[in-house]
Amino acid sequence: QAQLVESGGGLVQTGGSLRLSCAASGLTFSIYGMGWFRQAPGREREFVAAISQRGSTTLYADSVKGRFTISRDNAKNTVYLHMNSLNSEDTAVYYCAARRFGLPTTRLDVGYWGQGTQVTISS
Numbered sequence: 001q002a003q004l005v006e007s008g009g010g011l012v013q014t015g016g017s018l019r020l021s022c023a024a025s026g027l028t029f030s031i032y033g034m035g036w037f038r039q040a041p042g043r044e045r046e047f048v049a050a051i052s053q054r055g056s057t058t059l060y061a062d063s064v065k066g067r068f069t070i071s072r073d074n075a076k077n078t079v080y081l082h083m084n085s086l087n088s089e090d091t092a093v094y095y096c097a098a099r100r101f102g103l104p105t106t107r108l109d110v111g112y113w114g115q116g117t118q119v120t121i122s123s
Contacts, residue, residue, distance in 0.1 A: 002027040002112045004096045009117030012086055016121075020081040022096030022114055030054075032111075034072055034079040035104035038092035038119075045095065049081060050103040059103060063089070086121045093118050 008020040020036070035050035049070040050059045058070055069082040079096065096114035097104040104110045 002098070004098060004112055004114035006094065006096050006114045006117040009094060009119045011120045011122060014087055014121055014123050016086050017082070017084045018086065018119060020083070020094055020096075020117060020119075022079045022081075024077045024079070024096075024098065027098065027112070029077040030074045032098040032100055033103040034070075035097045035099070035110075036070065036079075036081045037095045037097055037104075037107070037110075038090075039095070039116075040092040043092075045107060047105050048094070050097075050105050051079065052103060053101070057103065059105060083119075086119075088121050088123060091119060091121045 003025045005023045033052050036048040037045050038048050039045040048061050051070045051072050055072050067085045072079040093116040095116045097110040098112040099109045
């Protein structure tokens with residue numbers, strides 16, 4: 001069975017940085033586009049960033065563009081989300097997502113989800 005396991009969440013002050021990791025197993029990682037979504041309390045799960053199978057294409061939500069960077073290491077079956085200049089609007093549970101042969105940019109695109117990791121930004 002495919003499994004995505006996120007790590008790296010936590011509590012950080014406004015303006016700080018975090019790096020999330022998502023380790024994949026049970027799937028052929030190199031044929032999956034990978035992405036990150038997030039869900040804040042009382043809100044729907046929303047797209048954050050996505051990266052193509054070989055990393056040549058990346059997409060970002062407008063709200064994180066210029067602050068977040070998605071990357072992947074196919075040798076380690078891992079995708080990362082580097083988050084800088086964090087603010088209270090970034091507080092959410094962050095979910096790793098995988099889509100076979102495509103970029104996961106909507107919830108309907110996603111074939112596999114991770115369990116989520118909490119990111120909390122304090123002022």
